[in-house]
Amino acid sequence: MTPSPQLQNSPASRFLLYVGRIWYLTAAAGQAAFVWMILAHYGRRTLAGDYAGWNDKPLIKGYVAGDDAGNLLFALHVLLATVITLSGLWQLIPAARRRWPALHRWNGRLFMFIACVMACSGLWLTWARHTWLSLISAAAVSLNGALILLFVALAWRFAVRRDIARHQKWAMRAVLAVNGVWFLRVGIMGWALLSGGLGMTDSLSGPADTVLVFGAYLIPLGVLELWFLARSRQSRALNGAAGAVILVMTAFMALGIAGAIAIMWGPYML
Numbered sequence: 001m002t003p004s005p006q007l008q009n010s011p012a013s014r015f016l017l018y019v020g021r022i023w024y025l026t027a028a029a030g031q032a033a034f035v036w037m038i039l040a041h042y043g044r045r046t047l048a049g050d051y052a053g054w055n056d057k058p059l060i061k062g063y064v065a066g067d068d069a070g071n072l073l074f075a076l077h078v079l080l081a082t083v084i085t086l087s088g089l090w091q092l093i094p095a096a097r098r099r100w101p102a103l104h105r106w107n108g109r110l111f112m113f114i115a116c117v118m119a120c121s122g123l124w125l126t127w128a129r130h131t132w133l134s135l136i137s138a139a140a141v142s143l144n145g146a147l148i149l150l151f152v153a154l155a156w157r158f159a160v161r162r163d164i165a166r167h168q169k170w171a172m173r174a175v176l177a178v179n180g181v182w183f184l185r186v187g188i189m190g191w192a193l194l195s196g197g198l199g200m201t202d203s204l205s206g207p208a209d210t211v212l213v214f215g216a217y218l219i220p221l222g223v224l225e226l227w228f229l230a231r232s233r234q235s236r237a238l239n240g241a242a243g244a245v246i247l248v249m250t251a252f253m254a255l256g257i258a259g260a261i262a263i264m265w266g267p268y269m270l
Helices: 010-046 050-055 068-091 092-101 101-127 137-162 164-178 181-197 209-234 236-268
Strands: none
Touching: 010 068, 010 181, 010 209, 010 236, 050 068, 050 209, 068 092, 068 101, 068 209, 092 101, 101 137, 101 164, 137 164, 137 181, 137 209, 164 181, 164 209, 181 209, 181 236, 209 236
């Protein structure tokens, strides 16, 4: 069901649209800072051959002497994060899709390929290289990787079938799932600033940590489903409620971004 013209022009519908744009601009600013940090810290040291310098930033497992395969995969995984982050942001711009459809298609193919590479490399780094702090966080990363592969496969399937409406929904789910690691860092900082670290541990196994490691991608995906529902229903109340939820989540995200830039990324962005 598509919204009626009256609903599309209603204050609640316009509010939902504007809130969506605010969320995107906030996320884009935070992801730009994330990309900046990766290039400034990991990119610079990788180009200089200073692989041990990766560990200047606290990591679960970065450079390990003698582990050539693991080090190579780690570098590939981290540096590809910059490409896929920018690629995903571009894919979400409706005007870009309309104005440059060919670029949208090729960028989408690039995004899906890198998403699959990163999901598989993330699973390998987690289980083969034992890059995890707790079994809870390892399970969360694994579920995230599995969802990325599933969403990408479905987005590709509906693109091939020219079912654009369903393709766009699965592609948007894939973009959010791919950014699970980014959402986790932002969520950790947001919750730490709000609660003083209540329910958090250094091993990411506390009650708040459990919510954060799974919620990093499940909560954004749930909010996206609410946005889809509100856009498809002829309900001003639902449009307004969905917009309010997204606005609250955007405010929390903005707090987490500010904290991440000040504490987690800022020292490594110079």
